[in-house]
Amino acid sequence: MQILAHSGRPGLNWPRGVVVTLAAGVIFLPLFLIFYQSFLNAPFFMPAKELGLDAYRFIFEDPDFAVAFKNAFWLASGLAIIAVPLGGMLAFLMIRTDLPGKGFIAPLLLVPIFVSPMVMGFGYVVAMGPVGFYSLWAKDILGFIPWNIYSFTSIVVIAGLTHVPHVYLYASSALKSLGSDVEEAARVTGASPLQVMFNVSLPMITPALAYAGVLVFFLGFEVFGLVLVLGDPEGHMVLATYLYKLTNKLGTPSYHLMAAVAVCLVMVTMPLVMVQRWLLKSSNKFVSIKGKGARSKAMPLGRWKWLAFALIFGWLMFTIIMPMSGIVLRSFVQYWGEGVKLADVLTLQHFREILEQPALMRGIFNTVLIGVIGGAAAVICYCAIALAMHRKPDMITRFLDYSVLVPRAVPGLLAGLSFLWVFLFVPSWLDGMLKGIDNGVALWLSEQAIPVLRSLRSTIFALWLAYSVVWLAYGMRLISTALLQVGPELEEAARAVGATRGKVTRDVTVPLIKYGLLGAWLMVFLIFEREYSTGVYLLSPGTEVIGAMLVSLWATGSTDLVAALSFINISLVAIGLGVALRFGVKLHN
């Protein structure tokens, strides 16, 4: 009889220690700089600076801050209130039922995630603005335009509807690993598909919905491009646009003010995470991958089928087809608007110009690289962090639980700036320290390692790290949701046959959450695909991405080129997604 090799002392868990230390490092280093900055009255790296509460005094006295905060709060709440139920319902219909047309809806659904919100907003302006072509159409028929795309309500509704896919990704990956026997039990008890959804399926994926809710709430605080495009005309301001104002308000960028706003946002995360933890108090309530195999069969919707399809089609129409048609249209016309016959102004000029852009191919390549490879690498890191928290209800887990969301609370631009600071100043400080120590090893390190650290900043790694940290919560929560669904007895069974902690993870836990991992990868890919603001300060020639190109085109007023480039980008990604979903990447068994 063989005795299994003894593995270390129980309680010491090196891999976990490393993961937690690294994670805390990359999260808190940039945050620390921001925190520190908020208590100064000048950039922290300037010699002339004083500690104080000036920044807070300023923003709390600034009436704009109050307005912006209130608006941002309403926007975020409205967004969450719209996106969470719709996303959950959409996922249920897509995953669980025999809804017609699932094949073509699936890739379409994801469009709003990877299209830059600025472009999206612009699409809405072209389609439904005061002289948008749908508006003019409506005006022809009705005599007036029944909507005002620039009102705050519209912004909230649009933001809400365009964030449905985020929730959808969460909910659907949770549903995919939910055994259908519980749903069948409800149906036999007499629940219609609608009731099954509200009483069983959605409550059982509460973790996914709670995480997604908190996360889209934070995306609500972060909404920038949409508000910039749709909110400017009527002067609606949210925190993100307020921050933009702050860079200019005092003439020179005022980091301390921006940092103070960011710290306020970080404070908002705490109660939310508390709520979330309370919701998920008893994780066993959400276990759905059990040791007893259960069969599943798509739930027939019966007479609800076409109603559901109509609803989804309505959503698709409003969130994707209308703005996208605006963008597509804009990319093929020279100009547009009231009194313009579109047929007369059709042109391919914009595409010609875009294809002449020297950095275009590199931009596409880099974007795909950071999306696909970087996304995969990020998912691996997220998975490691999620596993470090899995079934270990201790202080470290609680600490991480509160920490992961914090980077996203910091608006992208500022987060990017603080990453720049980290890459700039950490090597210098280390250098200073090493020089101070003054022995052989230190000198060698200072000569060899510091230049490497310094040069990291202009590589695509820097970009990747910043993206990964900022979006940490989004990818990681998707994985945690999947982990919550794994029945403990499956892991226990592996331990009982003699698998060590690492083996259990590798052979049982990770394979069981593969849909969660794939879903996370997909989402991270889509997000990285469009992400821009975080990377602004870390981009250098050679590492440009499409997001950055779009923004710089936008800034010079080439909205036509923005439209054309977006069109190319959207088509490429959509085709890629379609192919991936059809072959290979099975998001579902």
Place this chain on the structure above:
Amino acid sequence: MTNELTVNELHLDYGTGAHANPILKGVSMHLQKGEVVALLGPSGSGKTTLLRAVAGLESPKAGTIAIGERNVFDGARGFEMPAENRNLGLVFQSYALWPHKTVFDNVAYGLKLRKLGASEIKDKVSDVLKNLGLGHLGERFPHQLSGGQQQRVAIARALVYNPPVILLDEPLSNLDAKLREEARAFLRELIVRMGLSALMVTHDQAEAMAISDRILLLNNGKIEQQGTPQSMYETPDTLFTAEFMGSNNRLPARVIQRESKQVQLEINGARLQASARGAGAGSGDGTTIIRVEEVKVSATPVDNAIELPLLTCMYLGDRFECLFKGEGGVELSLRAYSKYRLEPGRYWLQLPADKLWVF
């Protein structure tokens, strides 16, 4: 009498096209009002599948299913009523309790869907929980219960809204004998009192016989035989039924002579009278079996018996099971019950002619 459930020539495959794996191959059955029918069959014979098809959770390929007067499935017309409209009770083999609801809410859900008042719900649920010995566990969540407790919650959930037909998939398999006996009596009483009909899968022949008015024996996707417990046990039509319904001895016999139902055998040198059973009983040696409890042990020579030495006696609580084995490489072993532990030695084992069956 009206049929509460009628299943006609049901065919069902798992998988489609080339991978189709036929599971049900033409099952017909019916369930009368107030009747409790047990669905017996070896593991993997399709019992759960049949139940799921009746409940509307699987789509059969062909056949019809009717509940009461309502046609709920008709393969020819391509009609299929959704599960939620069939108004059945179903107890899952995997329990399928809702982990996010308390025990009380799990049970109450069916009543809520039927829009009963809160106090009425409370009464009914408490009642059924008490009846199943779960009175004090209403506030717990399923993951805080033991396996047997979970199973009882699943039963309570299916019974509480008095569906005319309830389907139970091994509802008592995780209960101890005492509780099982009680639950069995309670279940039967409840079903009969409320005038419901029940189709119950069980792996336990004794349970099937105790609880049901009629037994369906499923084998490899077909109904092998059906009838009252007594007819199934005492007059099996096929070898499969005979073997499945009880504990048997299989004997290496040689048919010497066959006259309609009467057969003369030679076993281990001894000549015995036996009776032929089943349709196929005709040519060849067939298979000879006898129920363990029909073998009578005698210390002295008796009629229609074979003589064998005792090998061992096994304690079963209320009786002993004694194993007799032919000496010297003879492939003959016989089990018989005895009230007492037998002394080692040779015994005459009487095999009554009408119980010694040749198939």
Place this chain on the structure above:
Amino acid sequence: MTNELTVNELHLDYGTGAHANPILKGVSMHLQKGEVVALLGPSGSGKTTLLRAVAGLESPKAGTIAIGERNVFDGARGFEMPAENRNLGLVFQSYALWPHKTVFDNVAYGLKLRKLGASEIKDKVSDVLKNLGLGHLGERFPHQLSGGQQQRVAIARALVYNPPVILLDEPLSNLDAKLREEARAFLRELIVRMGLSALMVTHDQAEAMAISDRILLLNNGKIEQQGTPQSMYETPDTLFTAEFMGSNNRLPARVIQRESKQVQLEINGARLQASARGAGAGSGDGTTIIRVEEVKVSATPVDNAIELPLLTCMYLGDRFECLFKGEGGVELSLRAYSKYRLEPGRYWLQLPADKLWVF
């Protein structure tokens, strides 16, 4: 003889602090090499919990557990060996099959962890699968199996790497009687042949008696009684044991006279001799029970008997269970077995003095 498993004064709570819910309240037991011990007990008594504690999946509060020579848990020293190092086999009540692995891979996993060669793994796995009647299902995934098939896979997985001690949680509860009998015999033979020891939870008294060398009866977190099947069945120390181990009649008796172990009772007007059992047997009327199979039915008056009319006979296959009930509101009912269906009428039910127990 060496103890393969020793559990000493094990205490275990679910929840902590104010919510602590004591489940095991001082359990001591041991398992010798080559021994099969059955853990019996009512639903919710803590059987699964005890098994999980032994396997290292729950942390007890106090007590010790040793496997062979190795101490694997010591509450006083705060030492706890992780589950994966205990080298046990464990079959879960919920099967706990890995849904992403095929049947073959589920079973092979333990061998892979022990770094066996691929061909050796293949042989061993095919072997055990064949033995459990799953030979053709190796390529399937758990969700493509029936409940009973899944359960057998779980058993195969725990047995395949020959752990010195295997723990089984209701391993046969979803099998039909025939398969169960075979599996039981196979399991026992395998365990004994490989010189393993097994601790097996079952809800089935008959199964426990058939398969095990010794029975532990768990009640409410404590070992109520332990011993050989026969001693448990025939000489129960407590009323609980007596009631749990078999089918019983409870009689409304009045103690008239008590002389050490001999008791004189009055039941329904008749005087009967009975024997006192258990420690507490002393004062008051106690509880009087008799096993159903000990009641002898006679059409003519006999000694130490009560006369009752027959109510009904229930068919059990190999025998009938007949219910006798006192007339005119008398709270007296008695069950007895009979080989044949009895004619309606009045019978004398003999209750042998040494089997009529007063607790």
Place this chain on the structure above:
Amino acid sequence: QVPAGYPADYQKIIDAAKKEGKLVIYGATDSKATQPLIKDFSALYPGITVEYNDMNSTEVYNRFISEVAAGGNTADAMWSSAMDLQMRLASDGYALQYKSVEAAKIPGWAVWDDKAYGTTFEPAAIVYNKRLVDAKEVPQTHADFTKLIQQPKFKDKVTTYDIEKSGVGFMFMTQDARENPKFLEMENAFGVAKVRVQSSTGTMMERISSGENLIGYNVLGSYALVRAKTDPSIGVVLPKDYTLVMSRVFFINKSAKNVNAAKLWLDYMLSHRGQTIIANDSKLFAIRADVTGETTSAELIKQIGKDNIKPVPVHPILLQFLGPAKRMAFLKQWKETAGKK
């Protein structure tokens, strides 16, 4: 080969620059406009690669000061349209003092202390929608504009920069306050029209083109004229009474690694050759008077008259409005009059 007319010892700079082989510029001008310059520069001085980082003006500023403070690599030269931010850096001592050989060829207001140089000549224009605004209505002066936008037709249809967000917009508006005696009246007119503010030129122009807005004020003329070329809906006027002109400011980092390359670049950009490219290929308006063509200062002066051109000087006077108190006061007033809702 030293360009014609340069001092002989210029060769030393060229040689040193070739040795450096590289030049890093942070700029807010989009790379499409800089590409022709870089290409021509490389043709002129082969062996020097120009690494141009295209950012917006705040990013240029933030990145530069952070990198300088950390002591790592940073830009050799800065070229941004945010004149005030550039001046602040130059006057805070980040700029290298270098007298360009071409300095004499550009107007005096465009050079400060041999440190900061204005390189372009971009007017603030009024842009309108040709389809929807009658030729007769088109305002020719600031007074016309003030009158026009108070008409009901223009309610909700006037646009300009959000001066809280856009540095250029703020700069133009403060200059307006200085140049326009009726500035208060104009502010009020904006209020009457409920001016719709935008944060970028692109959105402004797009909305004017589509007819959502009819007229835009202080739009950067360089962009507007480019757009007007391809978009027949866009009309551009330069006010006849006075036209504000801004200039993209360039300076060399005092601690630049590639100082000589930066010097070469500056001289090149101010040279006739460079300015011609700026005018014809980059469409940014040449500042040199001796460059002729559509988009040149010469052409502008011809159109409007020298006296009516009001350039924003490259001078610390710009920093006045960087003082928080003054800035806040201006913004407050703007919001209370023009921005009232």
